[in-house]
Amino acid sequence: MGRRSAYPEEFRRDAVALYRAAGGKRMYAAVAADVGVTGETLRSWVRQADGVAGRGPRNEQAAEGQDEELVRLREENKRLRRAEAPVAAGARDPAPGGRVFRSRGEVRTRRWDFISAHRAAFGVKRICRVLGVSRSGYYRHLATEEAHAEREAEQERTMAEIRAVHLEHNGAYGAPRIHAELRAQGRKTNRKRVTRRMRVHGIVGRHLHRKKRTTIPDRTAPPVPDLVHRDFTASALNTRWCGDITYVSVGSSWLYLATVIDICSRRVVGWSIADHMRAELVTDAVEMAVAARGGRVHGVVFHTDRGARYQSAVFAEVCRRHGIHRSMGRVGSSYDNALAESFFQGLKRELLHGRRWTSKAQTRLELFRWLTYYNRRRRHSAPGYLTPAEIEQQLITSPTLSHVT
Known part of the structure; x- marks a missing residue:
C-alpha cells in the first residue's frame, strides 16, 4: 500500500x-x-x-x-509570426491623404526638422525669419532633442510594462500593486508616475462597493471567547489563523467556499469548495490546513465569526483533536473578522464581479485557479506588497524574521 x-x-x-x-x-x-x-x-x-x-x-x-x-x-x-510581422511592405504606412500629425501639431513637431534639413542652403537666420520662429528656440531644440526622444521612449516602455502587468493579473491590479510588481521585476520607477500614466491612459483596477451579511449564528451553542480582539497580526507562522465562508451563484444554485488563512503570511493554507453548507465544509478546510502545515498546528488560534458551522460540535471536535484553539468575534461585526472579510472582497472584486457562472465544474476550477494564484503570485499591500509565498520563504529562511523553530 x-x-x-x-x-x-x-x-x-x-x-x-x-x-x-x-x-x-x-x-x-x-x-x-x-x-x-x-x-x-x-x-x-x-x-x-x-x-x-x-x-x-x-x-x-x-x-x-x-x-x-x-x-x-x-x-x-x-x-x-513576430519575426515576420515587419516584413510586409507598407504594412504600417499611413493611408493616402490621411493626417499623420495631431491637430495644430504639424508645424510645431516638424519645423525644427525643416530648418535642420535646409540650413546649409538658406541659413538658420533666414529660415527662422520666414517661419516666424526664434533662432534661440531652434538651438534650444537641438540641445534637448535627444533628451526628449529618450523620455518619450521611456514613457512608451513604462506603459507597455504597465499594460502587461495589468493584463497578466486579469485587470484586477491598481497602481499600487502594479508598481510593486514592476519593482519586483527590477524596474525602478516612481509610484506617482505609474499612477499618473495609468490615469492618463484610463487603466484602472477593479472595485466593489456592495456588502451583504451572510453569518447566521447558533444561539444555543456554548460561548467561545474572542482571542484576537481585532489584532490581525502575527510574528510567526501557525500561531494565528482566521477563516470564513462565502457563496458563489452558479445558475440557479450555489457553491460555497470555506477558507483557513494564516494571519502571519496571508496564505490560504486550507479551503474547501462544495455545493452544501454542512459542517463538513469547514472541517474539510481545517483538515487541508493541518495537512499543509505537516500536522504541526498544536496551539494555533483559529478565529472565525459565529456562524452555525463554526459553532457546531463536529467543528469543535476537529479543532480539539488537532490542538487548535477556537476564537470568535461578535455577531454582526465584520471588523471582528476583518482579514477574512477583506480576502473575500478581493475574491469577489478580482474574480467574481461582473461574471455569470452556469457550470459548477467550471466555477470550481476558476476558484481553485484564483486561490493558487492568490497564494503564489498576488501581492498584498499590508506586508510590503509581497506574495504569501515570498513572505513564508523569508520567514523560514531568515531567523531574524521568524520565531518558528
Missing part, C-alpha cells in the same frame, strides 16, 4: 482539472508551479486520475508527449 499523500483528494482533483483545462497549452512544470507542487507530483496525479478513468499508462504517456510537443510548436509559431 502506497504512502498517503499530504495533499487532500479535493486539492489533487482540482489540480488535475487545472492541468487538463489548459488543453495542452501549458506543460506540467508551469501548472505545477502555480499550484505549489513539483511537476513530477502533478504528473503522477494525472496518471492516477487517468487510471481511475480507464486510460492506460501507455496512452497517457503518449498524450503527454503530444501535449508538450504541441506547446513547443505553438511557441515556435508565435516566434515566427
Whole structure:
C-alpha cells in the first residue's frame, strides 16, 4: 500500500482539472508551479486520475508527449509570426491623404526638422525669419532633442510594462500593486508616475462597493471567547489563523467556499469548495490546513465569526483533536473578522464581479485557479506588497524574521 499523500483528494482533483483545462497549452512544470507542487507530483496525479478513468499508462504517456510537443510548436509559431510581422511592405504606412500629425501639431513637431534639413542652403537666420520662429528656440531644440526622444521612449516602455502587468493579473491590479510588481521585476520607477500614466491612459483596477451579511449564528451553542480582539497580526507562522465562508451563484444554485488563512503570511493554507453548507465544509478546510502545515498546528488560534458551522460540535471536535484553539468575534461585526472579510472582497472584486457562472465544474476550477494564484503570485499591500509565498520563504529562511523553530 502506497504512502498517503499530504495533499487532500479535493486539492489533487482540482489540480488535475487545472492541468487538463489548459488543453495542452501549458506543460506540467508551469501548472505545477502555480499550484505549489513539483511537476513530477502533478504528473503522477494525472496518471492516477487517468487510471481511475480507464486510460492506460501507455496512452497517457503518449498524450503527454503530444501535449508538450504541441506547446513547443505553438511557441515556435508565435516566434515566427513576430519575426515576420515587419516584413510586409507598407504594412504600417499611413493611408493616402490621411493626417499623420495631431491637430495644430504639424508645424510645431516638424519645423525644427525643416530648418535642420535646409540650413546649409538658406541659413538658420533666414529660415527662422520666414517661419516666424526664434533662432534661440531652434538651438534650444537641438540641445534637448535627444533628451526628449529618450523620455518619450521611456514613457512608451513604462506603459507597455504597465499594460502587461495589468493584463497578466486579469485587470484586477491598481497602481499600487502594479508598481510593486514592476519593482519586483527590477524596474525602478516612481509610484506617482505609474499612477499618473495609468490615469492618463484610463487603466484602472477593479472595485466593489456592495456588502451583504451572510453569518447566521447558533444561539444555543456554548460561548467561545474572542482571542484576537481585532489584532490581525502575527510574528510567526501557525500561531494565528482566521477563516470564513462565502457563496458563489452558479445558475440557479450555489457553491460555497470555506477558507483557513494564516494571519502571519496571508496564505490560504486550507479551503474547501462544495455545493452544501454542512459542517463538513469547514472541517474539510481545517483538515487541508493541518495537512499543509505537516500536522504541526498544536496551539494555533483559529478565529472565525459565529456562524452555525463554526459553532457546531463536529467543528469543535476537529479543532480539539488537532490542538487548535477556537476564537470568535461578535455577531454582526465584520471588523471582528476583518482579514477574512477583506480576502473575500478581493475574491469577489478580482474574480467574481461582473461574471455569470452556469457550470459548477467550471466555477470550481476558476476558484481553485484564483486561490493558487492568490497564494503564489498576488501581492498584498499590508506586508510590503509581497506574495504569501515570498513572505513564508523569508520567514523560514531568515531567523531574524521568524520565531518558528
